[in-house]
Amino acid sequence: AQSVTQLGSHVSVSEGALVLLRCNYSSSVPPYLFWYVQYPNQGLQLLLKYTTGATLVKGINGFEAEFKKSETSFHLTKPSAHMSDAAEYFCAVTTGGYQKVTFGTGTKLQVIP
């Protein structure tokens, strides 16, 4: 079985401040991990993903995430928040061949001018 826990349903940061969105996963086998972003009234878009190899993964719009097996974490960071980063962010995990992707409950990021 696989699961994802996102700590904090709402996160507020000031424009220019560090963004840190937390994600912990549970998986009995090596996982594939994703971060998706959802803007209002839109579908989800992939920010970045970890499959194998380098544990620090860089994505679009300046976001990155680090896979830490010992901590079962895949936290999302961005050094400097922009107003355009305000959105809902979803962490997700899958393990299987015909992938059943399990999503976290989402974190709404608010950026304060």
Place this chain on the structure above:
Amino acid sequence: DTAVSQTPKYLVTQMGNDKSIKCEQNLGHDTMYWYKQDSKKFLKIMFSYNNKELIINETVPNRFSPKSPDKAHLNLHINSLELGDSAVYFCASSQEGAGKKLFFGSGTQLSVL
């Protein structure tokens, strides 16, 4: 040229009615999905098809019936609509295999009155 398109975008209907949502992808993907997003933004997989064959069928009432006439299309038919069916339904597609990126449609907001 939208990669994953679903229609209609909004669907308002009465309890007990039958409705369909259509989805098409032009990415050449083998795998398509239906996800349900509730009012709290929780996203849960409903069905997955690979090359027109049902692969994943989560615990979904049998009032929901997916149909895949070809691998580019995955439609969702819902019989005897209930209030609790109100949600946003997302179609998605991906290449076959684990760890592949999901491409989402922009969603269909279903409101059952």
